[in-house]
Amino acid sequence: MAASWAPAGSLKSGYLPSTATKLADGRVLVAGGLEGLGDLPSTSAEIFDSNVLSWTDTGSLSVGRSEHFAIALANGWTVYQPDGNHAGR
Numbered sequence: 290m291a292a293s294w295a296p297a298g299s300l301k302s303g304y305l306p307s308t309a310t311k312l313a314d315g316r317v318l319v320a321g322g323l324e325g326l327g328d329l330p331s332t333s334a335e336i337f338d339s340n341v342l343s344w345t346d347t348g349s350l351s352v353g354r355s356e357h358f359a360i361a362l363a364n365g366w367t368v369y370q371p372d373g374n375h376a377g378r
Contacts, residue, residue: 297342304331308359310367315339316369318347321354330355
């Protein structure tokens with residue numbers, strides 16, 4: 290089957306600019322972004338599983354983030370580097 294785009298449901302939060310990080314098991318972690326009219330950095334985090342075409346809530350970020358970088362490490366952790374808007378700024 291050739292790769293193609295297909296509807297897969299919506300993020301529960303859907304904030305931009307968030308990061309989308311491919312995890313070692315193929316799922317995708319989407320985290321952070323701006324929320325509300327005040328453009329507050331979000332702590333939201335959701336995982337997309339392409340095997341079942343669904344989103345699942347996961348643990349929240351400890352600090353709201355937007356305009357940040359995310360890197361998946363081999364040990365299963367994801368590291369966030371702030372750049373731009375983050376809580377406490």
